[in-house]
Each structure stands twice: as structure tokens, then as C-alpha cells.
Amino acid sequence: MSAPSHAPDSAEQAEQNDAVNVAAQAHEVRGDSDNRSLRQIAWQRLRKDKVAMISGVVVVLLILAAVLAPLLAKWFGHPPTQFHQDLIEPNTGFPLRDPSLPPPTDGSIPSDNLDPWGGISSDHLLGVEPKTGRDLFSRIVYGAQISLLVAFLSTLLCVFIGTVLGIIAGYKGGWVDTLISRAMDVFLAFPLMLFAIALVGVIPDGVLGLSGNGLRIGVIVFIIGFFNWPYIARIVRGQTLSLREREFVEAARSLGASNRHILFKEILPNLVTPIIVYSTLLIPTNILFEAALSFLGVGINPPTPSWGKMLSDAVPLYENAPYFVIFPGLAIFITVLAFNLFGDGLRDAFDPKTSD
Numbered sequence: 001m002s003a004p005s006h007a008p009d010s011a012e013q014a015e016q017n018d019a020v021n022v023a024a025q026a027h028e029v030r031g032d033s034d035n036r037s038l039r040q041i042a043w044q045r046l047r048k049d050k051v052a053m054i055s056g057v058v059v060v061l062l063i064l065a066a067v068l069a070p071l072l073a074k075w076f077g078h079p080p081t082q083f084h085q086d087l088i089e090p091n092t093g094f095p096l097r098d099p100s101l102p103p104p105t106d107g108s109i110p111s112d113n114l115d116p117w118g119g120i121s122s123d124h125l126l127g128v129e130p131k132t133g134r135d136l137f138s139r140i141v142y143g144a145q146i147s148l149l150v151a152f153l154s155t156l157l158c159v160f161i162g163t164v165l166g167i168i169a170g171y172k173g174g175w176v177d178t179l180i181s182r183a184m185d186v187f188l189a190f191p192l193m194l195f196a197i198a199l200v201g202v203i204p205d206g207v208l209g210l211s212g213n214g215l216r217i218g219v220i221v222f223i224i225g226f227f228n229w230p231y232i233a234r235i236v237r238g239q240t241l242s243l244r245e246r247e248f249v250e251a252a253r254s255l256g257a258s259n260r261h262i263l264f265k266e267i268l269p270n271l272v273t274p275i276i277v278y279s280t281l282l283i284p285t286n287i288l289f290e291a292a293l294s295f296l297g298v299g300i301n302p303p304t305p306s307w308g309k310m311l312s313d314a315v316p317l318y319e320n321a322p323y324f325v326i327f328p329g330l331a332i333f334i335t336v337l338a339f340n341l342f343g344d345g346l347r348d349a350f351d352p353k354t355s356d
Contacts, residue, residue, distance in 0.1 A: 052344065088133045171240050171267065
């Protein structure tokens with residue numbers, strides 16, 4: 001009578017063994033994926049996103065081009081402020097197809113010798129500017145220095161102010177949160193472009209030891225960074241409101257940790273990911289802002305190259321010299337697109353709802 005009573009137990013034990021074997025096989029297939037850190041998971045997701053990886057490579061190349069602009073101009077071009085009047089037809093100001101040909105003796109315009117491609121050659125990879133003959137390749141490479149410098153510095157300032165105020169507002173709450181939130185609303189309603197045009201247009205020649213383009217870059221960085229902080233502050237505030245109720249914060253508080261320790265040692269490390277992702281999406285916006293100021297004539301002073309100023313100079317000449325519009329326009333387009341796509345890829349990679 002005892003034997004039949006053990007049959008169900010044996011069957012149940014066999015099923016449990018089968019379940020264990022299946023789980024072990026599944027674990028072998030997965031490897032140690034459950035033990036991966038968030039950074040490792042995000043990196044694997046980012047590697048699978050070909051568009052984001054290609055965009056990241058373009059971003060790195062753009063940064064290298066800006067840093068190595070003097071060497072690139074020396075190897076593949078000419079100094080960005082050097083004039084080449086011998087390549088320009090004096091009456092029209094447009095590049096010549098063959099500068100060695102003598103001009104017409106009757107003083108007429110040599111239309112057959114005008115180059116519609118802007119003098120592109122092995123010496124001038126992207127041609128030369130109309131009227132001045134300056135090398136376009138060198139000016140675009142040096143223009144990347146201005147655009148990326150302004151974008152990165154203003155983003156750093158914006159992220160610093162927004163992170164500090166956002167984390168304080170989210171953690172403190174009460175009247176502190178109300179005060180900072182109302183300040184966000186005021187700054188978000190501020191006409192930033194009009195203010196930037198007015199301020200940059202009236203700055204004196206020298207302030208605090210700065211002058212010329214150094215002063216203008218400093219003013220533009222301050223305007224962009226100081227007035228754009230509410231965007232990232234709102235993101236940080238929302239994340240802090242959630243994190244301040246977590247167990248590790250309560251544990252630190254119960255152990256007597258100070259508010260400064262909790263803010264910058266417990267909560268801030270958990271905000272690094274959204275801050276980095278938002279920063280990559282903020283950089284292209286700042287590039288466009290600087291280009292817009294230069295296009296309107298209140299940005300970087302000539303003859304220092306700037307993509308926005310190059311576009312402004314090209315507008316009256318686009319019918320006869322379309323290349324003069326295309327190259328700086330492509331530089332802005334490729335840079336902004338690369339940063340946006342890379343930022344989107346980072347956001348998807350760190351999103352916990354995204355499947356592997």
C-alpha cells in the first residue's frame with residue numbers, strides 16, 4: 001500500500017528536475033545577462049543601434065576636425081583669412097575656371113572662364129569664397145571651432161545651473177520648490193533671441209579683460225547657458241522627486257547623513273544618465289542659436305570664420321554661387337543631425353522599457 005503513495009512524489013520530483021534543467025539551459029543561453037550593470041546593458045543596446053553609432057562616429061570626427069583645424073588647414077587648404085584675388089574675376093567677384101588665362105583685352109567679362117563650381121581643385125577642396133578668394137575648406141573647419149566651443153561651454157553652464165537648482169527644488173520641496181519653479185516659468189517665457197540680439201549688439205569693446213571675439217563668445221555662452229537652464233532643471237527636479245522617497249535615501253537619512261551628502265552623494269549619481277542624454281540633445285540647439293546670431297550679424301566678428309556668417313554672406317550670391325550656400329549649410333545640417341541622432345540613441349539605450 002505504501003508503494004502507490006510514492007508514485008505522485010516521484011512524478012512531481014521528475015517534473016521539478018525537468019524544470020531545473022530547462023532553467024539551467026535557459027541561463028546558459030542567456031549567459032550572465034541578469035548580472036549586467038545598467039551601463040553594460042546600455043552599451044550593448046547602443047552598439048545595436050547602427051544609426052546612433054554612425055552618428056557618434058561623425059560627432060567624434062567633427063570634434064577632431066575642430067581641434068585639429070590648424071593642421072587640417074595647413075595640410076589640405078590655406079589660412080582661413082588669406083585672400084586669393086588672383087583666383088577671382090575682378091568685375092563679378094566670382095572664381096575663375098582657369099586663372100592663368102589672360103583677361104579679355106576689351107575689358108568685357110570672361111563668362112566662359114567663370115567657374116560655376118567655385119574654384120574647387122586640389123589646392124582648394126571646397127572652392128573659394130566669391131569676392132575674397134578665401135579657402136572655403138579652412139573656413140568651414142575653423143567655423144566648427146566656434147560652433148562647438150560655444151555649444152559645449154553654454155551646455156556646461158546650462159547643465160550646471162539646471163542640475164543644482166533642479167535637485168534642490170525636488171529635494172527640498174515647499175516654498176523652495178515653489179520659488180525655483182516660478183523662476184523656471186519666468187525664464188521659459190523670456191524672449192531669449194531678442195534679448196541676445198539686443199545685448200550682443202550693445203556690448204562695449206572690452207569688459208573684464210576680454211575684448212573682440214573672446215568677449216562675444218563669453219557673452220553668447222552666458223546668454224545661452226544662463227537663460228536655458230529651466231529645461232534641464234525640470235527634468236532633474238522630476239527625477240529628484242522620485243529618488244528622494246527611495247530606500248537608499250531613507251537609509252542615508254536615518255544614519256544621520258547631511259542634506260548635502262544626500263543630494264550630491266546619493267541622489268546626483270543616479271541623475272548622471274538623464275543629464276548626459278539631455279546634454280547631447282541640447283548641444284545641437286545651441287549650435288543653431290550661435291549660427292542664428294552670426295547670421296543676423298550680432299555673433300562672431302569677421303574675419304573669424306563662422307558658419308552662420310558664411311550663410312549670411314552667401315544669401316545675396318546664391319543664384320550665381322550656390323556652392324557658397326551649400327557647404328556651410330551642409331556643415332550645420334550634418335552637425336546638428338549627428339548630435340540629435342546620437343542623443344536619441346543614448347536615450348533609447350538607457351530607457352529601461354527598451355528590450356534587448
